Amino acid sequence: MKVMVMVKASQSSEAGKMPSQALLQAMGEFNETLVKAGIMEAGDGLKPSREGVRVRFDGRERTVTKGPFAETNELVAGYWVWQVSSMEEAIAWVKKCPNPMEExxxxxxxxYFEMDDFAEIDKDGSVREHEDQLRQTLSMRQAKTNCYLFFSGRCDEALEYYQKHLGARVGLKFRFNESPDPVPAGMLPPGFEEKVMHCEFSIGDMKIFASDGCGDEGPFTGFNLALTIDSEAEAHRVFDALADGGAVRMPLEKTFWSPLYGQVTDKFGIGWMVMLPGSDNGEQ
Structure with a gap:
């Protein structure tokens, strides 16, 4: 079951008094415990009600009232959203929480309400179906996509090259022989045990996943990585570096969408579109 756990406001929280470092650290450690237990979905503190507003509905009228609001014991100063098995479990966790206020x-x-609670009202299931669609939409809006490249045994070489010429920053990287689970027999060609099983690297604000794969993954086709660079000199340098040992498909030149744009396939078979950003008004 999903529950909202609300920290009620107090005189100190409504006065805007910040928590002590000790309390802040204790709450952080409690949150970490919740995350490790897998029950915490969200959680935040709220500013005093003087920084909030209320909107009153009366028929077609809407009345906005600015804070602060007097009923301190009815206000909320912070909250969590937990996924627990029962109300008893939620109570047990709350009892472990440090006192969130100094007083x-x-x-x-x-x-939370669940759709089963509305079964008698939603007899044909249309509301449930609509809510499911909304949840799917929200979930996909929060999803992250990354390009995943398979270098067929040349991943280390590619990473070193991109670090040197594109300023790539390599984060996580581990090899097949470092896998906590054994690789199935016959999955890898001979000599691939020390190849890269998975890695993550960034170029600018683009995060890319990569691997050596399990052998010959075939050529990179049907896509390009778009790299937008603010400096004309840097765009030329990067383009030339990618073209070294590769192939220029379109030289860097002015286009109607960019002051400088070109296409190149590097020596690893990755297609790149290197460009300068266009002006906001579309004029070059």
Missing amino acids: ASEIEIRP
Whole structure:
């Protein structure tokens, strides 16, 4: 079941008094415990009600009232969203929480409605279907996509090259012989045990996944990596570096969408589109 765990406001929180370093650290450690236990989905603190507003609905009228609001014990100063097995589990976790305020305080636990609660109203299931579609849409908007490159045994060479010429920053990297689970027999060609099983590297703000794969993965076709660079001199340098041992498909030149644009395939078979950003008004 999903519950919202609300930290009620206090006189100090409404006064805008910041927590002590010790309390901040204790709450951080509690949050870490929640995350490791796999029950915490979200959580944040809220600023005092003087920085908030309320909107009152009365028929077609909407009335906006600015804070602060007087009912301190009814206000919320922070919250978590937890996924727990029962209300009893949620209560047990709340009891482990440090006192979130310097004075006496209160935490309220409220379960979320679930679609099963509306079964008698939503007899044909149309509302449930609509809500499921909305959840899918929200989930996909939060999804992250990354390009995954398979270098057929040349991943280390490619990473070193991109580090040298493109300023690539390599993060996670591990090899097949470092896998916590044994690689299935016959999956790798001879000599691939020390090849890169998975790595992550960044060029500019683009994060790329890569691997040596399990042998000959075939050529890179049907896509390019687009690299936008602010400096004309740097664009030329990067383009020439990528063309070294590769093939220029379109030389760097002015286009209607960019002051400088070119296409090149590097020596590893990766297609690149190198360009300068266009002006905001579309004029070059």
